[in-house]
Amino acid sequence: MIDTKKDKSEIVVQLSDKITVQKSGEQLFSNKMTLKAPSAVHMTKLCTVKQIVMRAVKTAIAEATATQAVQAKAIQSQPSSDAVVSDADQAVLMLYMNASSEDMICVMNGFRELLFDGCGLVEGVVVTDYVINQLLVKDIEHLLGEYIVNFIVPS
Amino acid sequence: MTQVAVVNPQIVINNIAVGYVPNSLDVDFGLGEQSVKALAGGGGTVSTAYFNNIESNIGIVKFDLYSLNTTAILIQDWKALGNLNVIQVQGEGDTIFSFQFMALTNRVDFMIGNEKQTSFEFQGNPAITFA
Numbered sequence: 001m002i003d004t005k006k007d008k009s010e011i012v013v014q015l016s017d018k019i020t021v022q023k024s025g026e027q028l029f030s031n032k033m034t035l036k037a038p039s040a041v042h043m044t045k046l047c048t049v050k051q052i053v054m055r056a057v058k059t060a061i062a063e064a065t066a067t068q069a070v071q072a073k074a075i076q077s078q079p080s081s082d083a084v085v086s087d088a089d090q091a092v093l094m095l096y097m098n099a100s101s102e103d104m105i106c107v108m109n110g111f112r113e114l115l116f117d118g119c120g121l122v123e124g125v126v127v128t129d130y131v132i133n134q135l136l137v138k139d140i141e142h143l144l145g146e147y148i149v150n151f152i153v154p155s
Numbered sequence: 156m157t158q159v160a161v162v163n164p165q166i167v168i169n170n171i172a173v174g175y176v177p178n179s180l181d182v183d184f185g186l187g188e189q190s191v192k193a194l195a196g197g198g199g200t201v202s203t204a205y206f207n208n209i210e211s212n213i214g215i216v217k218f219d220l221y222s223l224n225t226t227a228i229l230i231q232d233w234k235a236l237g238n239l240n241v242i243q244v245q246g247e248g249d250t251i252f253s254f255q256f257m258a259l260t261n262r263v264d265f266m267i268g269n270e271k272q273t274s275f276e277f278q279g280n281p282a283i284t285f286a
Binding site: 020021022023024026027125127128129130131 | 172
């Protein structure tokens with residue numbers, strides 16, 4: 001992530017490779033994607049993704065707490081959701097480890113739908129299949145991680 | 156580079172892949188028409204002059220779509236954009252041609268009926284190649 005507005009209504013995420021997008025008669029290249037916070041119109045598409053993410057966070061917190069107990073460390077400072085998903089890549093890793101394969105497919109499809117529905121923009125153009133299909137897997141995972149950290153967990 | 160016949164390229168117009176009627180795609184890269192004329196030099200000598208008619212440097216993309224409900228919407232969107240359409244033709248072997256500032260120039264005759272097709276002709280800037 002390279003830029004964050006104070007109100008976090010949108011963030012700009014750096015991509016590892018350039019992608020092309022067609023806008024106003026021109027073929028443009030960009031290595032940034034803007035992620036917009038979900039609004040009420042995205043509620044139904046967001047709820048499945050959020051439910052799976054929050055379940056995974058809960059599992060991760062429970063596992064971290066159990067690990068601390070085994071290590072006989074102070075239980076007073078129990079791990080929070082912030083500690084579990086403080087970083088975008090860590091959030092995706094947490095999701096891969098704690099969500100089922102079916103849930104991961106639901107999350108990926110749900111995230112794509114959110115992007116198509118106005119939550120993902122490149123050069124001000126809402127992304128389409130054509131744009132998304134140019135992304136590397138690591139970029140999609142990073143975008144998902146940023147979305148979880150900035151918009152799904154805090155909301 | 157492996158030589159592959161271009162038989163099924165993908166067309167992307169304004170970030171949306173368009174499914175067209177097979178074998179209906181016709182592309183003019185906008186390289187124009189050139190000519191050579193002989194010049195009489197006298198004394199048995201002849202030389203030539205090269206002419207590049209830039210009037211014909213126009214990129215053209217033609218194709219047919221089946222007359223679907225989605226086609227009717229696309230016609231209105233493409234016409235409304237004037238010459239701000241972008242067309243990318245991606246052929247086999249990852250050869251990509253991009254046509255910028257394209258306008259849907261033909262009078263679109265939306266044929267209604269079973270398996271009816273509608274023809275489209277876009278004109279604009281000469282092609283840019285991304286290989």
